[in-house]
């Protein structure tokens with residue numbers, strides 16, 4: 001497939017800038033079109049002045065570029081290239097046609113089980129791909145997931161991802177809701193860089209998709225206590241298969257969490273995600 005954005009050297013003049021799409025802690029994202037190819041993309045602009053030199057954030061951006069540039073998966077937002085001028089750093093990102101997933105979640109309150117299961121199956125596929133490349137995302141949450149034009153989800157924002165094992169200390173900010181117990185407890189920093197942290201976050205994500213709020217949502221102090229004890233209640237109206245998957249991911253011992261290949265073949269996922277295949281088989285009269 002000829003990649004429209006192939007030139008090695010990019011510069012701002014190559015792009016026509018469109019409407020702002022959103023803003024994060026650092027920087028803003030604009031709709032953009034590459035002039036020669038008319039290729040539509042999302043241009044993330046970060047101001048160097050905001051990334052204090054030598055701070056973790058500058059290294060985070062460098063890591064985001066290094067990691068995301070080498071990833072190619074339908075459920076991972078592509079980073080086509082980057083460039084900078086005297087004041088700003090620009091990331092040329094895939095444009096996700098249906099925007100930020102958390103806005104859809106807030107608007108719908110919670111997702112029906114079939115939709116949640118399809119999203120979790122896509123997340124498991126993307127995480128398996130990442131873990132095979134020894135990349136740990138470490139910041140899986142609705143705010144870091146975008147939606148493509150066909151409703152497929154795309155993990156974005158690799159600012160917190162690392163190549164395992166990595167002996168970097170990471171300062172955490174933002175919500176605690178998604179942190180696994182090993183990242184809450186001090187002194188177990190080596191476990192911060194084990195892929196299994198993403199399994200815990202996948203469990204939190206499954207819960208939030210189905211219930212509409214995170215399982216340990218509380219005051220910051222109480223959230224930490226409840227995470228450390230995996231103290232959550234799953235509403236009785238959640239199906240028993242979904243409850244089973246959540247309980248097999250939100251396990252304190254990282255080594256006892258359900259591996260991604262078993263997530264993909266879990267009864268709750270199979271029940272909602274291979275329907276298309278079954279229907280297709282029925283049509284073919286194979287009656288599987």
Ligand SMILES: Cc1nn(C)cc1-c1nc2c(-c3cnn(Cc4ccccc4)c3)c(Cl)cnc2[nH]1
Pocket residue numbers: 021022023024025026027028029042044093094095096097098099100146156157
């Ligand atoms: C919003 C929106 N509405 N629709 C219909 C599509 C979109 C859309 N947004 C994006 C976005 C997008 C926008 N904001 N953000 C959050 C952000 C911004 C700055 C720094 C860190 C994180 C991501 C992207 Cl990257 C990539 N593609 C996007 N598509």
